Amino acid sequence: MKPLVSKYAQNQNLRHRIMHLDMDAFYVSVELLKRPELRGQAVIIGGKSPRGVVSTCSYAARKFGVHSGMPSVRAMRICPDAVWLNCDFPAYNHYSEKVFSIMRRYSPEVFPLSIDEGRVDLTGSQDLFGPAEKIAHRIVNEIRDELGLPASAGLANSGVTAKIAAEMAKPFGLIVVFPGKEKAFLAPLPIQYIPGVGKVSLPGFHKYGYQTIGDLASESPDILAKRFGPWADSLYRTAMGEPKKARPTPAVAPGRSNETTFSHDIKDPEQIRSELRRLVEKLGFRLRKSNMTARTVTVKIRDANYHTITRSQTFDTPTNRDHILFEIAETLVFTNLPKHSGLRLLGISVQKLQTRIEQPSLFESSADRQYGKLYSTVDQIKDKFGKKTVFFGAAHLARMNRNKDDKRYFQPV
């Protein structure tokens, strides 16, 4: 009779083997396939315009302090000799798909997390292909040999530990955390290695004297619960190297995309901004009504020739505040505006949703709290008197110019 669980799962007490893979300096690595003479040099991908930002850069440029999201003008100042290249999204998408298809050779359970990052569950693959660490090695090598691209990966019992291991393995490395060794592996690492802990929340750990992940693992769960509220359980599990509890996906999907097709292609930055603000307000209201926050904002842009692109930005601190969502969306839109035509369609959506309760509200500043009050007041008015009763001043233009009959937007003459 066939065993109900795989041989490896039986032997290892159902221990999961999850691989997290992230490509090294992905956009640069793809560009170097076309321009191998630039290997080893400081290369920056992004627009050199005054409003441009760095998409990514080579490790040689990182030595000068250049990083993703840095304003281009600053990058030009600190790394004046760098070679600048424009983004070639069709090429990045092409190679991204190839990377995920190599991962799918070994498991059907592949979860792309971004253009160059994904997770694959190798637990069940071991009966067919042998130990997970050998499979992980093969995947990284096949990506290098077949595509000519460097990847780094982590293998562990959970996605979180595997992601931390992959980050440490960079560049072009593989770190395997063997079953039972997770806690010891994580203990010496600084707290900011935990995904979701960023600049905003870090002082909240330091003030209690927690510096390393091990400091959290040796704390009593009761004290952590008092200090970090609903976040404590997941922090403690991560620190102990235990897989997260499966969490049901939210029943409501406030992340449905929210978009406008214009009757005339629009170019005026103020009109674009105003429309974006209107879309963000709708989305923010829906998020707050569902008691949700998001960690990724995606914008959709279509030009006059129906060429459509989507661009996303993920951030550390989950939010449902319009002004933060707007700022991120605005940067994404204005760094990706069509060069030769106006906008035909503009859309915004959010991903990486969490229930609001998971947000570490104790790290909120008093300004954040004031904003919280403002939004809840605005939402109450909308609930009581209708969604169109209050909106931010800058969305006014978009509202004035909206044609209610066909839901299209008309440029004023």
Ligand code: TTP
């Ligand atoms: P990352 O994996 O964050 O960065 P990377 O692959 O360039 O470098 P690393 O070796 O540290 O993983 O992002 C993947 C690609 O996404 C990156 O090559 C460019 C793009 N990107 C942006 O366009 N903007 C951003 O702010 C970030 C973080 C990435």
Ligand code: MG
């Ligand atoms: Mg990467």
